[in-house]
Amino acid sequence: MGSGTSIEVAKDLGIEAVGLDLHQGFNVLRDSIVRAVGKHADLVLSHPPYGGMVLYSGHVWGSEPHPDDLSHCMDDDDFHTKLQIALFNQRGATAGGGYYGTIISDWRRNGQYSSYQAECIARMPQDELAAVLIKAQHNCMSDNKRYGKMKLPLILHEYVILWQKPKSIQSRLSLLRSVAKQQQARLTGAWISIVRSVMSELGNRASLEDLYHAVEKNADPEKLKRNINWRAKVRQVLNQNRQWFEPVTRGVWELAAD
Template identity: 40%
Template sequence: MNSLLSYPDRGHWGDSKWRGNCSGYVIKDLVEHFQPKLFVDVCEGSGTSRDVCTELGIDYVGLDLHKGQDFTKDFVRGFLPRPADVCFSHPPYGAMIRYNEVGHWQDPDLQKSDLSECNSADEFLEFSQTMLLNQRLATREGGHYATLIGDMRKAGSFHSFQADYIGMMPRNELVAVAIKTQHNCVSDRRQYRGNFVPIMHEYLIIWKRSAKTMLQVSIDKAAELQTREAWTWRNLLRMALIAKGGKASLQELYGLIERMPQASTRREANNHWRAKIRQTLQKHFSRVDQGVYALAA
């Protein structure tokens, strides 16, 4: 197994008629590489993982919403005889394929927990983090949890979910990201015009569970967000000073930041943005005159 995966045919495992089905070769590669004694799939779908593990003689537990297991509400570990060595997911990518509409299951009570029924990318990501944290808790310390996720383009917006997935889980647990070429997709038969770039790949993201508690994970993620916010303010001010030739007054910087499109979300999220600018300038930049700041030497 390496960081580039390509399987021109999906193999004989599972049901090829199940839309969005994962290639059995992904599961085979994971099993042969990590040699798990117990493999768990929390989005089993048509049973591809089950068939691969049966063929390879690996203990297996397969969960899925259409079977009544809901990782947004149910504790995955509670369905297992012991913690998983590898816990895998291949979730629906938002509303790209709506599974109750293509006949895979039809139960109105389950629609609220179905990732293919999400109304927005933010809702999908919130459910996704629950899924990944649930997988992590179902995995033994030193074991691996993994997900196969693609990008999504919808209504003119492009979402790279793999970047979000990596950002929402413990940074020091990430061990690999493999790029998987997609073959035999419905979109392959379409003709595209202009500068449109079709999506032809997915990402296999693999983490190794550490001994961190859920509290430690939460504290670490909060600290990372604070660090990134500090970077953003610092870099916005750095760009504003660069635009002014390396030196500018406080009032000039206020005006420049207000006009920067990339700064709008920072301003909306922080009602005291002028105070934040002053604080960042005092901490990271050089004051060269009364109310005038420059790039640090």
């Protein structure tokens, strides 16, 4: 809730609202929202820090950085994991048929663009996504900067992403299954794209040995070392996706025609 303005505005509008924040002792990564509030809500909306764009504990409030402050994450991966924990917590506090969501912006620094909104959408159940609203971001850090020869426009917008919690208990319980299934589909899709692009670079036709060699050259060696079955994965991708790959002779494959 930050300074609590939105809670006051909601109350002025006659909307029952409860605000929580780390600065008053509520930690969204460890404390249950539904237990803190005492009941499920029609809307559970978060406005987290946008990565380390503004540092809260030790700067905006308090004298020391808090280890679970979302503005003090180690890196983007750490931030994405913690944001997902917060969103699952929010979902748990939402009434069946109600909405949970977040207000979030992306962040570009030193030429690196981090799309926090894209990660949020990717990590939550696809079939619960209800709306993605884009609004002007006020009080941007970059408002008072003027760049003469900027290659890319400044980020002047932010997102309100809303998901709807299913009414049926059965669909609600399958959270892990649905998120795991969508991550698996994404990974399988990535393998198909990688093997296709490697085969295309090799002239649309390649032996398994050449494919292994090219995948090995492109991959992170540490990750390959951990996944000793990656050659079997390449063969599985070829065998299970005949709309994309065709066997030519034993151990040789080519890209399938349309």
